[in-house]
Amino acid sequence: MxxxxxxxxxxxxxxxxxxxxxxxxxxxxxxxxxxxxxxxxxxxxxxxxxxxxxxxLSAQAHIELLPPKEVSRPLRMGAHAAPGEVEGAIIQPPLQRLKSIDQWQSVTAQIRTMPELKVVASVAGGSALVVRGNANRAVSVAGVEPAQYFRIVDLESKIVRGRAQLTTSDILIGTELADDLGLQVGDKLRLSTATSASGTDATGAALTLTITGIFDLGNKGANARNTFVALRTAQSLLGLPGGVTSLEVTVEDVYAAERIAQRITAATGVQADSWIKTNAEFxxxxxxxxxxxxxxxxxxxxxxxxxxxxxxxxxxxxxxxxxxxxxxxxxxxxxxxxxxxxxxxxxxxxxxxxxxxxxxxxxxxxxxxxxxxxxxxxxxxxxxxxxxxxxxxxxxxxxxxxxxxxxxxxxxxxxxxxxxx
Structure with missing residues (x-):
């Protein structure tokens, strides 16, 4: 029915x-x-x-703004060249000096107006030598402002001993470096550089800092190489008064990072590398x-x-x-x-x-x-x-x-x- x-x-x-x-x-x-x-x-x-x-992306920014690389240009013979004469200049790439992003404060203010961006953090980074008694290690020093940078790389959650405190006299190191040099939280560590950023100071600079935290980034190489200090500390150590070597940026859509990086470069003229470009194979x-x-x-x-x-x-x-x-x-x-x-x-x-x-x-x-x-x-x-x-x-x-x-x-x-x- x-x-x-x-x-x-x-x-x-x-x-x-x-x-x-x-x-x-x-x-x-x-x-x-x-x-x-x-x-x-x-x-x-x-x-x-x-x-x-x-x-x-847990230990890196989505986009990194860097200063332009130095290039060599040949001296042209111009009008002094004879007819049919071919210039045989040999161009040798110059050594890349540590330098700051030009007018980085205005660049930061400009890109912060872009709605796709979440966090912009300034970093002063370079190489240094860690000295502990008769032992020493080459490390990478990153000077950061914790309030901004820790929103990009959550170091607070990666601390295994101590705490993520960064004043002008503090330093954070990785577990591998701590094990290699027998370091604990509260120990003193001496950081030194061979030369200043300008390359004119042959003696470089040195600072003695207190270890306030030991982190684990989940990568043995990073734990042995990376160290973090306050931004002003790194500027003083690396000879970058008031300067930064990179601007770290995170975006809302990680898959749009390359497109946004190209927009930043077009708007500011600063080289912007996205994680997609730097991790092309991945x-x-x-x-x-x-x-x-x-x-x-x-x-x-x-x-x-x-x-x-x-x-x-x-x-x-x-x-x-x-x-x-x-x-x-x-x-x-x-x-x-x-x-x-x-x-x-x-x-x-x-x-x-x-x-x-x-x-x-x-x-x-x-x-x-x-x-x-x-x-x-x-x-x-x-x-x-x-x-x-x-x-x-x-x-x-x-x-x-x-x-x-x-x-x-x-x-x-x-x-x-x-x-x-």
Whole structure:
């Protein structure tokens, strides 16, 4: 008996699906598995990429502004050259001196007006020698303003001993350097440079600083090489009075860093290098992962579409007599077409709901079983609600598209021929 609350096409479509229960179950299972694969792979790749990017960007800025490099130019012979004479100048690249960004305060004020930028921090960096008794190590010194720089590199969360305090007499060092020189929090450490930034002072400068914190950046080389001091301390040590060697910038969209860096260069004339440029191989690997994930989702969706289309084609053959009778009763071709499109859409919708639940279950199981040695999750997998919404829509639209050809064939069946079989 017909339900008056449902349109005719819905009643017949649901009845056809019930009559072919085995076919319906199998195609729904196929759709569910396909959707579960899409959900799991999408969340896995997103989590993996997010984890990689967090690791890469946890100890560096998204964009770094640097002073221009010095270049050598030959002295041209110009009008004194004889006819046919060829200049044979040999150009040797000059040594790059440590120098400050020209008018860095105005550059900072200019780029801070850009809405895409989050944090701009000034850094005075260079090389120095750490001396501890008879031992010494070459290190990289970064003079920073903690209030700004710690918003780019969260050193406070990476401190394993002591605290992230930086006054003019303090220094932060890495765990490897501390182990190599036998240093602890509160010890004194002498920093010295061979020459000043101008290169005129052959004796350089030296400072004795107190270790207030020991950090772990998760990289053995960085822990052995990197040290952090206050900005004014580094300016005094490196011979950069009032100057900075770089401006560190973070942006809202990390994938737009290169485009924003080019805009900064065009607006200020200062060289701006994005993390995408300095980590070109890593970014290529991220793009390759994205393409691979897209290809997997495409072929899984294609297999789901062919599965629904094949089942619907079989249903058209099986229900040819019923279609003929319906057509003889006055049902229009458009109604017959809608009937089969509804079946495809319902199969896609029901299968996608089951697939989303299955995919979410696999993701939860993955987070509980894929663990690091210390018991923490391998990397975070965020269950984004929009991912499931997109999967539902994709599967339903795939079902409708796959059912289009069988529905059109069913609508074009001749009633007399269909009834006679």
């Amino acid at each position: 017909f339900n008056p609350l449902l349109p005719f096409e819905w009643i017949v479509a649901i009845r056809f699906l019930r009559e072919g229960r085995l076919q319906t179950v199998f195609i729904m299972a196929g759709v569910a598995i396909g959707v579960a694969v899409i959900v799991f792979m999408s969340a896995l790749m997103a989590g993996l990429q997010g984890n990689f990017i967090r690791r890469v 970014f290529s690997a991220v793009n390759a992962q994205t393409l691979a994930n897209t290809a997997i989702r495409f072929f899984v969706g294609l297999s789901v579409a062919f599965g629904i289309a094949s089942v619907m084609a079989v249903v058209v053959v099986q229900k040819a007599r019923e279609i003929g009778i319906l057509r003889a009763m006055g049902i229009s071709q458009a109604q017959i077409m809608r009937l089969f499109l509804l079946q495809g859409g319902l199969l896609g919708l029901a299968g996608s709901v089951a697939g989303c639940l299955l995919g979410a279950g696999i993701l939860v199981l993955w987070q509980r079983t894929a663990l690091n040695a210390d018991g923490t999750p391998l990397f975070a997998l965020a269950l984004e609600p929009m991912l499931f919404v997109y999967a539902l829509l994709l599967a339903m639209l795939t079902g409708l598209a796959a059912a289009f050809a069988p529905a059109r064939r069913a609508a074009r069946l001749d009633p007399v021929v269909a009834i006679r079989g």
